[in-house]
Amino acid sequence: MSLAIISPGRDASVWVENFKKLDPSIDIQVYPDISSPEKVEVVTLWNHPSGILSDFPNLKLICSMGAGVDHILTDESIPSDIPITRIIDDKLTISMTNYVVMAVLNHHRQIKRYQADQLRRIWDMSNPEIPVTVGVLGVGELGGDIADKLLNLRFEVIGIGNSPKENLDYEYYFGDQIHKFLSKINILVCMLPLTPETEGILNLEFFRKCQKGTYLINVARGKHLIEEDLLTALDEGYISGAMLDVFQKEPLPVEHPFWNRNEITITPHIASVTNPGAAAPQIIENYHRVQKSQPFINQINRKRGY
Numbered sequence: 151m152s153l154a155i156i157s158p159g160r161d162a163s164v165w166v167e168n169f170k171k172l173d174p175s176i177d178i179q180v181y182p183d184i185s186s187p188e189k190v191e192v193v194t195l196w197n198h199p200s201g202i203l204s205d206f207p208n209l210k211l212i213c214s215m216g217a218g219v220d221h222i223l224t225d226e227s228i229p230s231d232i233p234i235t236r237i238i239d240d241k242l243t244i245s246m247t248n249y250v251v252m253a254v255l256n257h258h259r260q261i262k263r264y265q266a267d268q269l270r271r272i273w274d275m276s277n278p279e280i281p282v283t284v285g286v287l288g289v290g291e292l293g294g295d296i297a298d299k300l301l302n303l304r305f306e307v308i309g310i311g312n313s314p315k316e317n318l319d320y321e322y323y324f325g326d327q328i329h330k331f332l333s334k335i336n337i338l339v340c341m342l343p344l345t346p347e348t349e350g351i352l353n354l355e356f357f358r359k360c361q362k363g364t365y366l367i368n369v370a371r372g373k374h375l376i377e378e379d380l381l382t383a384l385d386e387g388y389i390s391g392a393m394l395d396v397f398q399k400e401p402l403p404v405e406h407p408f409w410n411r412n413e414i415t416i417t418p419h420i421a422s423v424t425n426p427g428a429a430a431p432q433i434i435e436n437y438h439r440v441q442k443s444q445p446f447i448n449q450i451n452r453k454r455g456y
């Protein structure tokens with residue numbers, strides 16, 4: 151039995167090191183040097199070449215190397231009965247929450263305005279805070295933590311998801327109440343998983359339901375956003391600015407119009423980066439569970455897509 155690592159363009163050696171530390175006996179094959187595909191029962195993936203998993207006739211488990219699994223589910227050649235797991239890790243959650251808290255605070259305390267004032271030596275004490283109500287679109291593992299932490303900082307927070315939830319300390323909507331949700335908030339944080347239902351959800355029709363001046367934070371996936379619609383929504387005033395960590399195409403092409411828009415702050419998909427040291431134990435635990443035919447940890451629901 152062996153574990154294959156397939157993450158083209160990423161350094162796999164740090165993963166191998168962490169896996170070996172946890173289980174020195176494990177046989178690991180790293181793509182593209184897979185010499186015995188028939189021995190591979192577990193694969194761990196990040197942006198694998200589509201279709202490649204059909205090379206492994208004895209595959210029993212697919213592990214994402216990150217929190218998201220959309221990069222796996224878009225490969226239609228993967229048989230529907232193979233379980234898929236993802237990484238759930240406190241460090242990932244903390245980084246993501248800190249990033250969003252930073253983005254909310256930067257907007258609320260107008261850091262761009264004061265940076266521009268500094269350049270022009272302007273001392274302007276008027277209106278130092280923008281009053282905000284933060285809407286979190288998707289309050290799962292990561293979005294739920296963001297909502298809780300913002301609430302602890304005494305922000306007004308409203309969540310929305312696709313199923314009813316109980317015992318939340320903030321107002322929560324589900325189902326088709328998006329209109330009501332958007333009419334109450336002026337910072338929108340997209341934390342949705344990427345599925346066929348959520349792809350392109352941040353589009354012009356959606357933005358036109360927002361209160362004028364809403365600030366957008368997207369740390370989920372670039373494909374949630376129709377990028378040219380954001381430019382129109384900025385021009386129309388529905389969106390006043392955005393902090394974006396994810397893009398339709400990454401790295402963001404140098405000629406992309408977002409680079410020239412002062413209202414948009416860009417970071418290069420660093421909001422929350424998987425730490426192999428923290429993620430490896432979950433993958434090795436699941437590898438051992440394949441050997442013992444036990445249920446997996448952090449398995450996603452393939453029908454739901456997350």
Ligand code: OXD
Binds near residue numbers: 215423
């Ligand atoms: C992830 C990511 O899903 O890095 O882990 O985006």
